[in-house]
Amino acid sequence: MSGADIVAILQGAVVTVTLSLVGILIGLPLGLGLALVRWADTPVFARVVALYVSILRATPLVTLLLLLFFALPNIGVPIGPISAAVLALVMNTSAFNCEVWRAALNAFPKDQYEAAQAVGMRAGQRFRRIVLPQIARASLPGLVNEMSLLIKVTPVLAVVGVVDITRAAVRIGAETYEPLPPFLVAVALYMPIVFALVSLQRRIERRQAAAEAAA
Amino acid sequence: MTRPFSRSLSRRTVLAALAATAATPMLGGKARAASMEEIKKRGLIVATEDDFRPFEFVKDGKPTGFDNELVDDLRKYAPFEIKQEILPWTGILAGVSTGKYDVAITAAIITKERKQSLDFTSPIADATHYYVKRKSDTNIKTVKDLSGKTCGVQAGSALLGRLPELKAMLEKQGGTMGKIVEYTSYPEAYQDLALGRTDYVVNTIINLKALVIEKPAVFEVGQAVSGPSFPAWAVAKGNKELLDFLNGFIAKQKETGRFAELQKKWFGEAFTALPVQFEPEF
Numbered sequence: 001m002s003g004a005d006i007v008a009i010l011q012g013a014v015v016t017v018t019l020s021l022v023g024i025l026i027g028l029p030l031g032l033g034l035a036l037v038r039w040a041d042t043p044v045f046a047r048v049v050a051l052y053v054s055i056l057r058a059t060p061l062v063t064l065l066l067l068l069f070f071a072l073p074n075i076g077v078p079i080g081p082i083s084a085a086v087l088a089l090v091m092n093t094s095a096f097n098c099e100v101w102r103a104a105l106n107a108f109p110k111d112q113y114e115a116a117q118a119v120g121m122r123a124g125q126r127f128r129r130i131v132l133p134q135i136a137r138a139s140l141p142g143l144v145n146e147m148s149l150l151i152k153v154t155p156v157l158a159v160v161g162v163v164d165i166t167r168a169a170v171r172i173g174a175e176t177y178e179p180l181p182p183f184l185v186a187v188a189l190y191m192p193i194v195f196a197l198v199s200l201q202r203r204i205e206r207r208q209a210a211a212e213a214a215a
Numbered sequence: 216m217t218r219p220f221s222r223s224l225s226r227r228t229v230l231a232a233l234a235a236t237a238a239t240p241m242l243g244g245k246a247r248a249a250s251m252e253e254i255k256k257r258g259l260i261v262a263t264e265d266d267f268r269p270f271e272f273v274k275d276g277k278p279t280g281f282d283n284e285l286v287d288d289l290r291k292y293a294p295f296e297i298k299q300e301i302l303p304w305t306g307i308l309a310g311v312s313t314g315k316y317d318v319a320i321t322a323a324i325i326t327k328e329r330k331q332s333l334d335f336t337s338p339i340a341d342a343t344h345y346y347v348k349r350k351s352d353t354n355i356k357t358v359k360d361l362s363g364k365t366c367g368v369q370a371g372s373a374l375l376g377r378l379p380e381l382k383a384m385l386e387k388q389g390g391t392m393g394k395i396v397e398y399t400s401y402p403e404a405y406q407d408l409a410l411g412r413t414d415y416v417v418n419t420i421i422n423l424k425a426l427v428i429e430k431p432a433v434f435e436v437g438q439a440v441s442g443p444s445f446p447a448w449a450v451a452k453g454n455k456e457l458l459d460f461l462n463g464f465i466a467k468q469k470e471t472g473r474f475a476e477l478q479k480k481w482f483g484e485a486f487t488a489l490p491v492q493f494e495p496e497f
Binding site for chain 1: 268430
C-alpha cells in the first residue's frame with residue numbers, strides 16, 4: 001500500500017463523515033418534526049407519518065437507494081449518486097429518529113405541560129422551554145445510537161458509485177491483491193469517527209448533569 | 216481483487232434491483248434506452264467498474280485497466296461527448312437495463328440469461344474457465360485430479376453456473392465433483408485457497424493469470440474446466456444503433472492492432488481469434 005492509497009482512504013473518510021453529518025443534521029430535526037406530528041395527533045398527517053415510518057423502517061437502505069437512484073430519473077427527476085445517497089440516508093434515519101423522539105414525547109409528563117399552560121406560556125414557549133430540553137435529554141442515547149449506526153451503514157452507498165472509506169479500501173485491495181492492509185486502515189478510521197460522536201454525547205450528558213446539580 | 220465477470224449479486228441486492236426496475240413503470244415512467252440521436256445531443260453515458268483488475272480498476276485515484284484505455288480511445292473515436300460513471304458491479308447491469316447508463320464498458324460474460332434483458336457487443340477477451348491451485352499442492356496435476364476435491368467459486372456467478380461442465384468432465388473419467396464453497400468475492404476465495412480450506416478455485420483465465428503474476432510463489436494456474444466463454448460490453452436490449460456503433464469501434468480497434476496491443480498489455484496475451492458475435496449455450 002502506497003502513500004497515495006492512504007490519501008485515497010482518507011478522501012473516503014471525508015466522504016463518509018460529510019455524508020453522515022448531512023444525514024444526521026437533516027434527519028435529526030426531521031425526525032423530531034415527524035414525531036411531533038404524531039404526538040399532536042394531527043388528523044390526516046399523523047396517519048401519513050405513521051405509514052412513512054413503517055415503510056421506511058421496513059426498507060433496507062440499499063433497496064431504498066437503488067430505488068431512488070434508478071426509478072426517479074424515469075419519472076423525470078434526474079438524481080446523481082451523492083444526492084441519491086443523501087436522500088436515502090435522510091429518509092432512513094428520520095424514520096428511526098422519529099421513533100426515538102416519539103418515545104420521549106410519549107413519556108413526557110402531561111402535568112408539566114398543563115402547568116405551563118396554566119402560567120400562560122404560549123405553545124412555542126411551552127415546547128422550547130419545557131418539552132424540548134427534557135425530551136432531548138431522554139432521547140440522546142437513542143439518537144446517538146442511531147447516528148453511530150448511520151455512520152456504519154454508509155458503505156452501502158457505494159452501490160451507486162459513492163466512494164467512502166470502505167469502497168476506497170476495496171479499490172486498493174483490488175489493485176494490490178492484498179485486501180487486508182487497506183481494510184485495517186479502514187477499521188482504524190471508523191473507530192475514531194464513532195468515538196468522537198460518543199464523546200460528544202458524554203460531554204453533553206455531563207453538562208446536563210452539572211446544570212441540574214447547580215439548579 | 217480479481218472478481219470474475221460473473222460476480223456476485225447478493226440476494227438482497229438482486230431483490231433491490233428488481234424492486235427498482237419493477238417500480239419504474241408503476242411510477243408512470245418507462246425505462247428505455249436512449250436513441251443514438253439523444254446520445255449525440257447529451258453524450259454517451261458509460262459505466263465502468265472500480266475493482267475489477269485487469270479490466271477496470273483505480274490506481275492512485277485514476278481509473279485504469281484494459282477497458283479504461285478503450286474508453287480513452289472511444290473519446291477520440293466518438294463524434295460526441297463520453298461521460299463516465301464509476302461504480303461497483305452490483306448496480307451496473309440494472310443501471311443499463313433501466314437506461315441510467317447507455318453501456319456497461321466492463322467484462323460481462325455473455326450468458327443466455329443475461330441475453331434476455333441485455334444485448335452484448337463483440338467479445339473483448341477470452342473468458343474460458345480454468346482452475347488455480349496452491350503451488351505447493353502436488354496432488355493436483357490435471358483436471359482429473361480435481362475429483363472429490365473442495366472447489367471455491369463466486370456465488371451467483373457465471374462460473375458457478377458452468378460448474379456442471381466440470382462435473383461432467385470428472386464423471387466421464389470416473390471421478391466425482393467434490394464440495395463447492397461459494398464466496399461473495401474472489402479475494403476471499405483466494406485467501407481460503409492459500410489457507411488450505413479449499414483445494415482449487417475456478418475463475419477465468421485472465422483473472423487467474425493476473426493473480427499468478429502478482430503471487431507466483433503461492434498459486435499456480437491449472438487447465439481449462441469449461442468450453443468457450445466470452446466477456447463483452449452490455450447495452451440495453453434492442454438498442455441496435457448503439458450496439459452497431461460500439462461494434463464498429465471494436466472492429467476498428469481490432470483492425471489497427473490496438474486491441475491486440477491492449478490485450479497483450481493487460482492480459483499478457485493477445486486473443487486474435489475472438490468471434491465477432493457469440494451465441495452462448497449456457
